[in-house]
Amino acid sequence: xxxxxxxxxxxxxxxxxxxxxxxxxxxLFFFMTVTVMKDSTIKVENTLPNASETKKLEKKDRVxxxxxxxxxxxxxxxxxxxxxxxxxxxFASVSEVGDYILQERAKKAQELQNVLxxxxxxxxxxxxxxxxxxxxxxxxxxxxxINYTTYEGDAFNNLxx
Amino acid sequence: MAxxxxxxxxxxxxxxxxxxxxxxxxxxxxxxxxxxxxxxMLPPFEPPTEEPPIIKEKNIFxxxxxxxxxxxxxxxxxxxxxxRKKAVAFLxxxxxxxxxxEYCSYCQGKHDPASSDNPDKAIISLKNDRETKYGxxxxxxxxxxxxxxxxxxxxxxxLYKQNFTDMEAAYLNPETPSSIRDGLKDxxxxxxxxxxxxxxxxxxxxxxTIN
Numbered sequence: 001x002x003x004x005x006x007x008x009x010x011x012x013x014x015x016x017x018x019x020x021x022x023x024x025x026x027x028l029f030f031f032m033t034v035t036v037m038k039d040s041t042i043k044v045e046n047t048l049p050n051a052s053e054t055k056k057l058e059k060k061d062r063v064x065x066x067x068x069x070x071x072x073x074x075x076x077x078x079x080x081x082x083x084x085x086x087x088x089x090x091f092a093s094v095s096e097v098g099d100y101i102l103q104e105r106a107k108k109a110q111e112l113q114n115v116l117x118x119x120x121x122x123x124x125x126x127x128x129x130x131x132x133x134x135x136x137x138x139x140x141x142x143x144x145x146i147n148y149t150t151y152e153g154d155a156f157n158n159l160x161x
Numbered sequence: 162m163a164x165x166x167x168x169x170x171x172x173x174x175x176x177x178x179x180x181x182x183x184x185x186x187x188x189x190x191x192x193x194x195x196x197x198x199x200x201x202m203l204p205p206f207e208p209p210t211e212e213p214p215i216i217k218e219k220n221i222f223x224x225x226x227x228x229x230x231x232x233x234x235x236x237x238x239x240x241x242x243x244x245r246k247k248a249v250a251f252l253x254x255x256x257x258x259x260x261x262x263e264y265c266s267y268c269q270g271k272h273d274p275a276s277s278d279n280p281d282k283a284i285i286s287l288k289n290d291r292e293t294k295y296g297x298x299x300x301x302x303x304x305x306x307x308x309x310x311x312x313x314x315x316x317x318x319x320l321y322k323q324n325f326t327d328m329e330a331a332y333l334n335p336e337t338p339s340s341i342r343d344g345l346k347d348x349x350x351x352x353x354x355x356x357x358x359x360x361x362x363x364x365x366x367x368x369x370t371i372n
Binding site: 017020021024025027028031032049050051052053054055056057058059063068117119122123124125126127128129131132135138139140142143144145146147148149150152155156158159 | 176177179180181183184187188196197198199200201202203204205206226230241242289290291292293294295296297298299300302303304306307310326329330333334335362
């Protein structure tokens with residue numbers, strides 16, 4: 001047992017780990033600030049429809065999002081209950097979609113500009129008229145690759161209400 | 162600094178563990194889930210002066226959706242659950258007579274001369290009302306894509322003993338090593354050519370014109 005009874009005088013000082021938490025906290029704050037959870041708050045009701053034959057939307061940097069749906073209750077007083085288009089953080093009309101796509105496309109790196117996908121996040125209760133208008137606008141600015149974003153599930157659930 | 166016999170220092174050794182725990186929590190939770198959906202290509206916007214190609218009536222499979230979500234498939238009122246079966250039968254028909262250049266050797270359908278000649282010629286035309294619900298539209302799209310996938314899976318099973326959807330997912334996944342991806346590229350292309358997705362969408366009709 002004498003092995004463990006070291007003399008107090010000759011004890012090596014322990015490596016000071018007091019700054020370790022600081023380093024880790026620094027990392028923590030770095031990750032907390034860098035990871036973007038959501039680029040925009042969604043101001044429209046956005047219950048996506050279900051579909052089973054889906055493909056994954058890889059590579060976030062190549063996607064432009066368009067949200068469509070009824071404004072949420074807090075915005076209904078101002079914007080009514082008809083489905084609206086939301087681009088970035090604000091409501092927009094159909095005619096602004098083309099400009100928005102061109103703007104977003106210009107922001108992307110040169111080599112990505114031809115491989116962009118437009119993800120349509122549309123509430124399942126929206127009418128197709130609005131979607132058709134958006135599609136026309138997308139065709140005009142040559143944004144032909146689109147993705148109807150859906151939840152994974154049985155497509156027949158969409159018909160229930 | 163701490164004098165012998167003085168108050169012992171608070172042990173801060175576990176502080177790092179707590180911080181690590183938080184760090185790992187944030188690292189794990191902020192991985193944003195990848196979205197999934199139905200990929201579609203829109204037709205290019207071209208001036209309407211161009212002469213549209215002449216397509217035989219029998220090679221077109223018309224699907225109309227009215228504002229109440231009812232389907233009119235080939236002029237027949239159809240339940241949406243039967244749509245996939247009908248689309249598969251149409252695409253897989255292979256109506257061209259054997260010996261002609263358009264004959265479809267891999268089709269297992271009825272070879273009915275009154276329906277589509279071969280999958281390459283077969284076009285599905287989808288038309289919807291402006292007041293059709295988006296959910297219904299997606300269901301119809303899903304069924305039509307499902308019909309194509311079903312046939313492509315069948316061919317992929319026959320040729321490569323693999324499902325087409327799996328092959329395509331592996332091909333599109335950026336984490337797949339490029340050696341495997343190069344091998345898959347030709348196979349995916351070949352199956353896509355056997356059953357090319359030809360889905361034409363008309364502009365939405367004004368309300369009330371599809372009944």
